[in-house]
Amino acid sequence: MSSTEGDLLHVVTVDDISPGRRSFGRGIVWAAAGLVGVVVILQLLDQSGHLQIGWTSWQPTLYAFVVWAVALCWAQVLIRGEYGKRALFVMPAAIFVAAMVIFPLIFGLGIAFSDWNLASPDGRKFNGTDNLVQMWHDPFYWNALKNMVWYVLAILPEYAIAFGLALLLNAQIRARKFFRVAFLLPLMLSPVAVSWMIGKSMLEARFGPISRLAREVGWDNPAFFSSPEMARFMIMAMDAWTFIPFMMIMILAGLQAIPKELTEAARVDGAGPWRGFWEVTFPLMLPVSITAILIRIIFKLKLADIIINVTSGGPGGATDSVTSFIFREYRDRSNVGYGTLLAMVYLVIIVIAMTILMKLADRWMRPKF
Amino acid sequence: MTEQIFHDAPGEAGYRAKWWTSRVLIYGILILWAFICLFPIYWTITTSFKRAPDVMQGNMVPWLNFVPDWLGWRSLGLSPDTIGTESTVRAEFLKRFLNSTIISVSASTLAVVLGSLAAYGLSRFSYRFGFMRNSDISFFFLSQLILPPVVLALPFLVLYKSLALLDSRIGLILLYTLTVLPIVIWIMRDQFASIPTELEEAALVDGLSIWGAFLTIILPIALPGMVAAFILSLVLTWNEYFFAALLTSTNAVTLPVMVASQTGSQGISWWSMAALSFAAILPLIVIGVILERFIIKGMAAGALK
Numbered sequence: 001m002s003s004t005e006g007d008l009l010h011v012v013t014v015d016d017i018s019p020g021r022r023s024f025g026r027g028i029v030w031a032a033a034g035l036v037g038v039v040v041i042l043q044l045l046d047q048s049g050h051l052q053i054g055w056t057s058w059q060p061t062l063y064a065f066v067v068w069a070v071a072l073c074w075a076q077v078l079i080r081g082e083y084g085k086r087a088l089f090v091m092p093a094a095i096f097v098a099a100m101v102i103f104p105l106i107f108g109l110g111i112a113f114s115d116w117n118l119a120s121p122d123g124r125k126f127n128g129t130d131n132l133v134q135m136w137h138d139p140f141y142w143n144a145l146k147n148m149v150w151y152v153l154a155i156l157p158e159y160a161i162a163f164g165l166a167l168l169l170n171a172q173i174r175a176r177k178f179f180r181v182a183f184l185l186p187l188m189l190s191p192v193a194v195s196w197m198i199g200k201s202m203l204e205a206r207f208g209p210i211s212r213l214a215r216e217v218g219w220d221n222p223a224f225f226s227s228p229e230m231a232r233f234m235i236m237a238m239d240a241w242t243f244i245p246f247m248m249i250m251i252l253a254g255l256q257a258i259p260k261e262l263t264e265a266a267r268v269d270g271a272g273p274w275r276g277f278w279e280v281t282f283p284l285m286l287p288v289s290i291t292a293i294l295i296r297i298i299f300k301l302k303l304a305d306i307i308i309n310v311t312s313g314g315p316g317g318a319t320d321s322v323t324s325f326i327f328r329e330y331r332d333r334s335n336v337g338y339g340t341l342l343a344m345v346y347l348v349i350i351v352i353a354m355t356i357l358m359k360l361a362d363r364w365m366r367p368k369f
Numbered sequence: 370m371t372e373q374i375f376h377d378a379p380g381e382a383g384y385r386a387k388w389w390t391s392r393v394l395i396y397g398i399l400i401l402w403a404f405i406c407l408f409p410i411y412w413t414i415t416t417s418f419k420r421a422p423d424v425m426q427g428n429m430v431p432w433l434n435f436v437p438d439w440l441g442w443r444s445l446g447l448s449p450d451t452i453g454t455e456s457t458v459r460a461e462f463l464k465r466f467l468n469s470t471i472i473s474v475s476a477s478t479l480a481v482v483l484g485s486l487a488a489y490g491l492s493r494f495s496y497r498f499g500f501m502r503n504s505d506i507s508f509f510f511l512s513q514l515i516l517p518p519v520v521l522a523l524p525f526l527v528l529y530k531s532l533a534l535l536d537s538r539i540g541l542i543l544l545y546t547l548t549v550l551p552i553v554i555w556i557m558r559d560q561f562a563s564i565p566t567e568l569e570e571a572a573l574v575d576g577l578s579i580w581g582a583f584l585t586i587i588l589p590i591a592l593p594g595m596v597a598a599f600i601l602s603l604v605l606t607w608n609e610y611f612f613a614a615l616l617t618s619t620n621a622v623t624l625p626v627m628v629a630s631q632t633g634s635q636g637i638s639w640w641s642m643a644a645l646s647f648a649a650i651l652p653l654i655v656i657g658v659i660l661e662r663f664i665i666k667g668m669a670a671g672a673l674k
Contacts, residue, residue, distance in 0.1 A: 009566045056533065058533075090486070094498075104524040108523065179403055185657055187657075189653065189654075190608035190625050193628055206425075207426070209412060249669060252669075301517055302519075322519065323518070340523045
């Protein structure tokens with residue numbers, strides 16, 4: 001999360017850009033912008049029935065926008081010469097992200113405050129803060145938020161396991177490559193396949209191998225998804241299974257970057273493995289650990305696939321994450337307006353929580369001495 | 370036989386015992402975790418070759434306690450005896466497979482191209498777009514990671530509907546590019562920052578333009594990082610389910626959606642589900658085994674900064 005910057009390249013260039021070239025550059029940007037404007041107006045007229053062009057979708061507007069974006073990039077070079085060529089590195093990605101995120105977000109804000117059911121013929125109606133009031137009284141949404149807290153807390157044991165595995169992989173062992181590949185594989189599997197392979201098949205109450213094992217151990221009637229706590233635990237376990245390799249690899253990279261001299265010095269000074277770990281390795285790993293945990297939290301907040309496919313939120317919403325809840329809100333009720341509002345509130349909560357977390361992490365990582 | 374000259378002191382015997390227990394413990398844990406990681410995959414492969422009674426009895430070792438049969442693969446139309454004949458299931462599976470391949474490869478390529486350019490620019494030049502400096506632009510890109518997909522899902526559903534991009538590959542490619550772009554930028558920024566600027570300075574003195582220097586000098590050096598970013602994007606986009614489930618219905622359906630839609634139907638036939646799941650994860654298992662060091666490199670890049 002830190003903002004690293006490499007050595008900047010400083011080059012002095014002589015640009016003599018003729019006024020004609022400059023005004024041509026400005027010209028194409030404005031012409032393209034004009035094109036977008038004209039197309040939008042034509043589309044609006046077409047939509048409202050004042051004109052008969054026969055455009056069935058808004059794609060012409062999209063094309064006009066693409067033309068404008070290309071013109072904007074080209075004009076950078078025309079107007080600013082060498083500096084424009086440099087700007088060209090960042091411009092495509094910036095325009096892409098801005099178009100794909102900022103516009104839908106603003107559009108989404110509009111949807112969030114309206115009553116819009118895609119299944120009903122009425123179309124969209126602005127309804128002010130009705131959705132907010134509905135959300136306030138929606139026990140299932142609060143329940144899903146509460147579940148998210150549990151899911152995020154489950155990262156701590158995941159982190160402990162990942163750290164342990166990374167330490168083992170960093171030890172003097174044979175067949176290191178085999179173990180590394182084996183440990184990495186769960187991360188490669190799609191959550192949907194995992195939810196079938198483990199959630200539906202291996203945890204099947206009658207003849208799944210894990211149920212069999214549970215019966216051997218003495219649990220007479222293994223049911224993994226009937227009690228709320230157990231179901232939530234199973235979801236956490238499956239998610240952990242896929243994502244432990246992720247943290248493990250980040251921590252392993254950190255461990256390998258620790259100079260050998262430090263741990264050796266600790267050993268020479270008489271620190272046993274236990275003290276050596278807690279007083280040398282662990283503090284040195286703190287920055288990497290915090291980065292790994294923060295990224296893991298970000299991924300965890302998107303958790304949905306396994307829940308949708310294994311329990312679809314049940315029993316009684318005990319395993320619902322916010323994402324899976326909104327997914328069903330749309331799937332079952334086509335309720336776009338309310339669903340978007342819930343998502344927006346979630347985003348606000350996430351941004352606030354992550355900002356606080358990152359501030360705390362920043363303070364914590366700062367050297368104390 | 371020669372006489373052993375050097376002997377352990379009596380006090381060191383305990384040391385050896387301790388060493389052996391620690392070895393046993395380390396390998397025990399490693400093997401246990403490897404088993405936990407690999408068993409579900411093994412279970413899926415074997416189940417795709419089982420008949421109904423074998424599934425019910427929980428027979429696990431092929432040839433020893435059940436006779437492998439092409440049951441699951443036959444239902445997919447991929448067994449040796451059905452591969453030559455017409456099969457609607459196979460046709461559908463291949464279509465989904467093709468969709469997944471096209472979408473994930475295009476999205477990853479696009480993300481790596483856009484992301485590498487942006488990362489290079491950010492690591493080399495100081496920009497000023499309005500109030501935004503370099504660190505602000507970096508943050509703007511990386512902050513997209515925090516954005517949960519659900520926030521964009523419904524607005525995109527409506528937008529794509531009016532743009533006639535719903536249920537199209539292009540629509541999914543654009544969205545997937547957006548979701549993996551921050552990760553690519555993150556990896557590539559570290560990659561470029563580790564390349565000394567003297568290289569470009571020399572190239573510029575020799576008369577190359579800045580783009581020429583980037584394309585001919587820097588890009589080949591940064592290639593391993595780009596491969597790492599590409600593989601990581603490929604994994605994420607191949608497995609993506611949420612957007613695909615919302616935004617596709619018939620034409621552009623990807624493999625995860627196909628797998629998920631089979632689980633819902635009642636009377637799951639274990640063998641065919643197992644075959645389908647395994648076919649869906651096989652490409653990534655192959656990539657994971659062959660290109661493991663790139664994946665690790667990609668994920669490690671972020672850890673050390």
